[in-house]
Amino acid sequence: MSSGAAPTQLRRRAALARLEAEELADAVSELRTASLSKPELERALERVEALSARVQKALDLPGGLSVAQAAERLEVSEPTIRKWLAEGLLERVEGHKPVEIAQRSVIEVERVLGTVRESYPSRRWSEALAAFLHDRDLLGQGWAREGVEQLRQGELIER
Amino acid sequence: MAGRDFTLRATPAAAAAIDRLRGRARKSYAAFEAELRKQGCGVGGYRLLGAEDGGYSEFCCKRLIDDWRAITTFEPGVAIVVAVGRHDSRAFYAELSQTFEIGAAGQGRKEKPACCGDDGWPSVGLAPAVA
Numbered sequence: 001m002s003s004g005a006a007p008t009q010l011r012r013r014a015a016l017a018r019l020e021a022e023e024l025a026d027a028v029s030e031l032r033t034a035s036l037s038k039p040e041l042e043r044a045l046e047r048v049e050a051l052s053a054r055v056q057k058a059l060d061l062p063g064g065l066s067v068a069q070a071a072e073r074l075e076v077s078e079p080t081i082r083k084w085l086a087e088g089l090l091e092r093v094e095g096h097k098p099v100e101i102a103q104r105s106v107i108e109v110e111r112v113l114g115t116v117r118e119s120y121p122s123r124r125w126s127e128a129l130a131a132f133l134h135d136r137d138l139l140g141q142g143w144a145r146e147g148v149e150q151l152r153q154g155e156l157i158e159r
Numbered sequence: 160m161a162g163r164d165f166t167l168r169a170t171p172a173a174a175a176a177i178d179r180l181r182g183r184a185r186k187s188y189a190a191f192e193a194e195l196r197k198q199g200c201g202v203g204g205y206r207l208l209g210a211e212d213g214g215y216s217e218f219c220c221k222r223l224i225d226d227w228r229a230i231t232t233f234e235p236g237v238a239i240v241v242a243v244g245r246h247d248s249r250a251f252y253a254e255l256s257q258t259f260e261i262g263a264a265g266q267g268r269k270e271k272p273a274c275c276g277d278d279g280w281p282s283v284g285l286a287p288a289v290a
Contacts, residue, residue: 116208130252
């Protein structure tokens, strides 16, 4: 198996992760309904962070998502996922065949898509993503970066 | 209307780039700057999406001529030219349509959020005109 773990081990890890996930869901549910003071909120957030870390530890397997899983999650076609992998928009898990995709990169692309869809007039994802990539490229030009950096430093002159 | 004009500022990099402009690019920028003083973000072009998360950035982009672009931002009563330079958007979209399988983008960008906008980024560039 590409994950290197036996089926029984995988089931045990999945069961443990599910336990942690259930507890995490409870903690979030409590946060939604509770009226907390700032110290109580801090403690609740620490608990959620600890639970999240335990879930990640329980699921600390080297595998990524399949192309089909990533496509379903991002609501695009599998060829599109492969294109995005080739262009570096998504990150593959090294040494895994068939191709697996790092979960973090899927989350990052999903976040960008979600935000861009909101910002873009038509909310059509493909055009919105193209617009995002274009604007990122434009703002990434050396002349643009230099200007933005000077603006951040307050270096302005009257005209 | 002189009293209502926007104060115009530029970063040193933008000012240097403006000084280097020649020919039609220089003329195009001069016309843009004159309108920028009068109308602020009303002539700022379109709002750029943020490089971090794709939300609205604080910057607008105005196509001057050919592939020359001016990036601006605004504060109440102040228009700021952040950067001026060249960016071949048509070539970028053409490449994008092939490499990212975004066919609809091959001809360029049809819809652009207005620089001033109705929500999100406040229409600060309009402040002097409505004061």
